[in-house]
Amino acid sequence: MSFYSFIESLSTLVDFSKPSLYISLLSIAANPLGWNLIGRNEYKNQTLTKLIGARVSSTILGTVIFFAGLLRDVLYRMALHDQPHFPLPYAIQTGLSWMIFGTGNLLVAASYFRLGFYGTFCGDYFGILKEKRVTSFPYNIMTNPMYVGAVLCFVGAAFWYERPAGLLIALYVHLVYSIALHFEGPFTEMIYQNRGASSKKDT
Template identity: 70%
Template sequence: MASMGALSSFVDFSQASLYISLFSITASPVAWNLIGRNEYRHKTLTKLIGARVACTILGVLIFLAGLLRDVLYKTALFDQPYYPLPYEIQTILAWIIFSAGNFLVLTAFLRLGFYGTFVGDYFGILQEKRVTSFPFNILDNPMYMGATLCFVGAALWYERPAGLLVALYVHLTYATALHFESPFTDMIYSNKASRKNE
């Protein structure tokens, strides 16, 4: 009970903006996985408008949802208790972490391209082979790790401890998404290799 009291001095659980932010973090991976799996199995959107157009629209929507998620996160942070940090943490460490996160996201995007980033494989738009060059040679999922680091960096920059709790939630959400995504992606590329060898 004492630990909850201590936590409540850093996190205001009564703020609706906190829960709206958490919902926005969860909604995107759930939506793109459900839409992507449906598309892989039933080709619903592909039959209507074609794979590339459908994937482009979904990719744009995922990107816009990410921007909305970031706005909602910032709004939630400003509704949370402020805790001043030493300059070295608030500025230097925050910028290093935030920059590292953005670097991972950007380099992963450049390696994968638009369709590789935005679930093109679920639409049948496949890479020649799985990408294994940097940053994928140091991390299996650099985009998810990069996004999580951005949440941590923002929490330190705005000096809101609640942001670290949200960043942990982001990490757990993406870890859960990967539990479903990774085997499915492996299956898609395994099927591609099998067809190539026939």
């Protein structure tokens, strides 16, 4: 199959003329970009911490991240409804979609339960650190279960609404989160290493 024929066949599955598609993609990328920029600035300069304190600042940022995530999900559903609809067999549309969506939500909920509010919503950037690394479920089976769970939720919704475009968006979500993790992972490791080094100096 040539590149042009591939694009032609793809255009029957995805309507690239719909603004809602690009608004959804923008909202997906804006979330991790926003919390990484704000979090890194806070860790280095303590801009908000100096004004209103670490816990209040972290709580406000966490709340903003939570509602931004809800808005992202709403925009994703709106984008799906503007895309071509391809009916699926009931077993796939309902059974498979709920299995994928349920697994995704389980990973997200379990991750939140293990990390807590501050562990989930960038508390480490504000100096609110956990005593030790979380290794129980779901962190005993994967490194980033919250991100994996989020991607699965996008995939499950794509099957539920029977929109192939949703799978393309889910792939984009995976790409965005992979890029975010490339920066977040080493930075978080550095924060905890610095905490460990400080503790040794104090003893």
